[in-house]
Amino acid sequence: MDEDRIPQFDHHNRMQCGSTNGTMICGTHSENFIIRDANKISVMGVHFKPGGAAFLELPARELYNERISLDELWKTHATELRDRLVQESTPEARFWVLEQFLTQMLRPTNYHPAVNFALQQFQQSTNSTIRSITEQTGFSARHFNQLFRDQVGITPKLFCRIQRFQKVLEMLSAKAPVDWLDIAFTCGYFDQAHLIHDFRAFADCTPTEYLDQRGFHRCHVVLAD
Known part of the structure; x- marks a missing residue:
């Protein structure tokens, strides 16, 4: 500071x-x-x-x-x-x-109730799809995506993808030894290759490298000198 x-x-x-x-x-x-x-x-x-x-x-x-x-x-x-x-x-x-x-x-908010509804559904339900939740809001996919990005910063699809990856990291912090196939399926991935792809995209490392370099927080990786 x-x-x-x-x-x-x-x-x-x-x-x-x-x-x-x-x-x-x-x-x-x-x-x-x-x-x-x-x-x-x-x-x-x-x-x-x-x-x-x-x-x-x-x-x-x-x-x-x-x-x-x-x-x-x-x-x-x-x-x-x-x-x-x-x-x-x-x-x-x-x-x-x-x-x-x-x-x-603090400023008066213009948060749209449709976005708040979607956030609750995405965070509580693993069965609801983006399409079904969008349909429940009564908006077109394009308009709802715009509302969601304005309030959250990213699209519903990317939000759910990040949330899925966060669930993986949460499971890894509490589970040993690691069963990668079980974690992949539990968190909604098609297979281990799909999981590895998200590790590279979000953490810039493989799942094994993540375990070796995990830092003080599950979203923190210590880089080698």
């Missing part, structure tokens, strides 16, 4: 390709990105639920796979927030400041 820059890296060649200032917003992502954890720094943040960031004036789709300085959206408010956080000495006090600040920045 003392350094007012957050470096960004190209996830293909792992070279630094820019930075944001000390307050950053990360949009909905379907690709991995690199963070540097070598320095002893203090970091805190907020993880919003899908469609839950009611603090911005732009559609969520415009932040898809983006990480930008928060002052690009909040101007001087971002600097004010960071200054107030740095002044506090305990995590509890910092979280209180952050909570109060976000409450003040």
Whole structure:
């Protein structure tokens, strides 16, 4: 938190390709990105639920796979927030400041009930299809996809695909030894090749490499030097 820059890296060649200032917003992502954890720094943040960031004036789709300085959206408010956080000495006090600040920045939402309905169905039911849920909203697939992207940042299809992959990671964190075929079928994959494809797409590694390099969080992989 003392350094007012957050470096960004190209996830293909792992070279630094820019930075944001000390307050950053990360949009909905379907690709991995690199963070540097070598320095002893203090970091805190907020993880919003899908469609839950009611603090911005732009559609969520415009932040898809983006990480930008928060002052690009909040101007001087971002600097004010960071200054107030740095002044506090305990995590509890910092979280209180952050909570109060976000409450003040909260804006009236225009969340569409059809999107909220779909999110509930996608997160609760493994049997419902995107097509059947879209039909229940009464909208065409094209119009519903647009509503969903504006609120969540990605299409319903990609959302469900990421959610399926997250379920795999959750099972891996609690299951040993690993039965890859069982995990693949339980989570809705056609076969192991289908599962491996998503590992490469989202985590940039194979399932075996993921287990060997898994970090402090199930979505964190430690890269080799």
